[in-house]
Amino acid sequence: MMRKTPAFWYGTAAPPPGLKPLAWLYDRLSRLRRALTSPHHGTVPVLCIGNITMGGSGKTPVAIAVSHILHDLGFLPHFLTRGYGGRLKGPVLVKPAQHGFREIGDEPLLLARHAPCWVARKRAAGAVAAEEGGAGAIIMDDGFQNPSLHKNLSFLVIDAAAGFGNGAVFPAGPLRELPQNGLKRADACILLGIKDENSREDWRQKLQQYGYQNPVFFADLQPQNPSFDGAFVGFAGIGLPQKFRETLETCGADVAEFFPFPDHYAYRREDIKTLLAAARRHNAALITTEKDAVRLPAKIRESVKTLPVALQWQDEQAITAFLKSKLQKTS
Structure with a gap:
């Protein structure tokens, strides 16, 4: 069972000194894995919705929202995910009437409400299964750090309130990798929870300080029909x-x-x-x-x-135009 998020990940207290060597080792091994792996190239566009922090940042609602745009653009999207917490290795097509979270994890059950969803520990095998199952595009929910499958487009989702935490790599902090490394592979960033232009500009400048020059899109997670009595x-x-x-x-x-x-x-x-x-x-x-x-x-x-919550783009026309332009280049 995963323990609760350590307070020092998002607080002002310093991480225990013994975690710093482990964080250095985690980062180096992750970078080595990406450098030595030859990715599988599929036959349909692969879009990755990822992040550089442990835990949730809003990836699944973003993946669902992107699937709706792809559908409107004429693609038949399929989801591909690891199925964290489930025991099935896959590839397996999620069937909510038959599968529970103990078999395939929780997020695939949500994704499957919107489009076909495949669970696969080995992402390349999952992509092949999705292609054979009729996918016109594959949306990876998570997997930004997984080098086994070539991505045509990679999005980094950032929770603006949590940001990058204490800026340290796991287990000393919440980062899966250093921002300057992850941002190099991102085709676009999606910032969640920013309401005013000053904050949007602050984040653009912060990302630029890491050397990031690609587009930044903004969105919010909106509760759906909230009604409370008692x-x-x-x-x-x-x-x-x-x-x-x-x-x-x-x-x-x-x-x-x-x-x-x-x-x-x-x-x-x-x-x-x-x-x-x-x-x-x-x-x-x-x-x-x-x-x-x-x-x-x-x-x-x-x-x-x-x-329930759903993603609301602050400029849906902009993200739609971006996706349309990028996908035209892959077809």
């Missing part, structure tokens, strides 16, 4: 669970108590008892994310309210 006990097992609490409170929910869990957490019977007891104690309803809901036992899932 008190709620919230819980979330995502990369930064407190962000879900903040979203609930911003939408006007009365959050009587909140329980954070590790990302991709598989809820146990004891956890459910604790949550139900808190709900009774506060005379409140339970509420969580869509991603968490698919990891709940079926008996309780229908009684737990979810707050």
Whole structure:
């Protein structure tokens, strides 16, 4: 089970000194792997939606939004993902009526609501399966650091509030690689959660300081039809669970108590008892994310309210024109 995000990743405290050599080794091994791997080149465009931090940054909502644009442009997109937390190695086509999160992970169950989704530990094999299954384009949800499959377009998703954390590589910090290295391979960046032009310009300059010169697009994660009556006990097992609490409170929910869990957490019977007891104690309803809901036992899932979110581009015409131009060059 993945532990909770260490406080020093996004705080002011220095990481334990013993983690710095491990971070150096992690970074060097990752760079060596990318340098020595010859990627598989597929027959259809491959778009990667990735990030350079551990945990969630909004990749899955971005991947879904990009799939809608590709569909409107005349492509038949298929998703390709590792299926983190699932036991099936794949390649396997996700069938929500047959598969649960223990087989394929949680995110594939969300992706499969929008387009065919393939789970594969070996991304190249997954791409071949998607091509044989009729994909006109492949959208990788995560995999930016995976060198086994050639990407025609790579997007880096950045949560503007979390940024790059303390700037250190895992395990000393949240980074999968140093920003200046990752940004070299990015065709575009997608910044989430920036509302004003001053902040947008600050981020453009920050990225330029790392040598980045490619386009930057901005978007927001918007709660869908939020309606709250009475008190709620919230819980979330995502990369930064407190962000879900903040979203609930911003939408006007009365959050009587909140329980954070590790990302991709598989809820146990004891956890459910604790949550139900808190709900009774506060005379409140339970509420969580869509991603968490698919990891709940079926008996309780229908009684737990979810707050769906969807990506809203701040300039959808710009990202659509960018995708159209880039994909025309690959066809």
